[in-house]
Amino acid sequence: LAEKKKHDLVVVGSGPGGYVAAIKAAQLGFDTACVEKRGRAGGTCLNVGCIPSKALLNNSHLYHQMKHEAKQRGIDISGDVSVNVAQLQKAKDTSVKQLTGGIEMLFKKNGVTYYKGHGSFEDENNIKVSPVEGVEGSVTEETILEAKNIIVATGSEVTPFPGIKIDEERIVSSTGALSLKEVPKRLAIIGGGIIGLEMGSVYSRLGSKVSVVEFLPKIGATMDDEVASATQKFLKKQGFDFKLGTKVLSAERNGDVVNIEVENVKSGKKESLEADVLLVAIGRRPYIQGLNAEKLGLEVDKRGRLVIDEQFNTKFPHIKVIGDVTFGPMLAHKAEEEGIAAVEYLKEGHGHVNYANIPSVMYTHPEVAWVGKTEEQLKEAGISYKIGKFPFMANSRAKTNQDSDGFVKILIDAETERILGAHIIGPNAGEMIAEAGLALEYGASAEDVARVCHAHPTLSEAFKEANLAAYSKSINF
Ligand code: FAD
Ligand code: NAI
16 A cells, blocks of 8 residues: 655646746645755756756857957967867866755755655646656655645647658757767757757857757747847857748758758749758647646647646646746746745735736846847837937947847836846846846936936946937937
């Protein structure tokens, strides 16, 4: 007979949604358990997503700077600068291990019981944890967790491309792309979204010739159009080749090469491409395999998402769902916010996530970051707006750092001058967007921001100046 344990709350999945929910719940006094089958906490984000990709982005950027910019910056490096892929991977693994281990420590500190094993619904009040082969510390026998409340945070997985077989060697998903053993001479990418452009940047800096095939006529699907086309320009300058409005018909590995057939959507013209590695990055889909959600009759929509109401409830109010496995953008910080709010609903009966204020960041160089409405969305909604723009070329810190590509673009309501959207391409745009988020959350006008004293010389002065430009005139441009 399976062993039985009781908890106030059982969270299935330890990604940014699940682990944050579990810690918050324990802090609020719930006897909380978290079930994870991967063997390491942190989910997609820490293991095969945000963290390893940023480790590679950071170090490939350093390499590129040392190789191509050091001399002009007055740094002489004796001998050639070269890449040691094994060490690059080791540095990445060290960051991942430290952070995933950190979550286990936080679980201990906050009193969250951590079960390593596969979680599935036995019924609406019981989660069965089954042993997972090869996972160190996995439960050794089936364990039943009787739970007053359950939060499902099982995340997402790579969307497969029908007919293309991923071997994680020559034809890879993001997971394989994060662990290549050598730098491919030619890297082809299906999908000009965030994964394609970030991973493309890593390998382009390390010396790959990168070609991106994108179905839509623009890259970065949800970006403001002007920002997307500026982004495309800087990536092109860095050596990217783009085939937009192009669909992939097939791709096949033949020994050490991958042959790809593509077709222009408008003209129907076909073309054959050859690459050493092909990255398939056409999106992610919700993951509920083996969860047994169907046994409970939990509703799943056409896109595979678990259906919930605005309080994260399934048809059972004590079973909530958060993160990538349900509606909304598939972002770590969105999952985290939902984790907190779902637990607050359980404890207090109310919680809050402002879906109109979730930032997006693409960690290329320069970075691209945005929050709130794009120009296209404002036009479609019939809202009249004014634009304030300020280029980093006119920002003293960016000039000093010789890192001045990009601009800040602020969209404000034409009448009230309230900020509606912020779009930044530039160094550290991902940090700067937090200021825009704060302004949006508190309903600031452009003038409110422009009247805040910003330290000099900082990149954030560009944000202030763009706000000034939105309702009046900038000083330095
Ligand atoms: P996940 O992180 O997917 O975690 C779910 C966990 O549940 C997994 O560990 C899984 O093993 C476990 N699980 C599933 N089913 C079961 C079960 N039945 N029993 C036990 N455990 C189970 N987002 C950002 O915001 N910023 C970024 O820079 C960023 N970079 C990314 C880069 C890449 C290459 C990828 C692929 C994604 C990136 N993302 C990024 C997206 C981000 O990783 C996800 O949005 C985030 O991880 C979602 O969190 P989650 O908790 O919903 O799910
Ligand atoms: P994505 O949705 O960002 O981009 C996929 C792209 O592929 C789109 O531009 C789409 O038009 C294109 N596409 C789809 N089908 C195609 C086809 N058949 N042929 C050619 N192009 C096709 O998805 P991506 O890049 O795979 O990322 C998955 C998720 O991970 C995203 O939701 C993203 O939010 C998250 N992520 C976030 C990061 C960040 O915040 N910095 C980094 C990496 C991923």
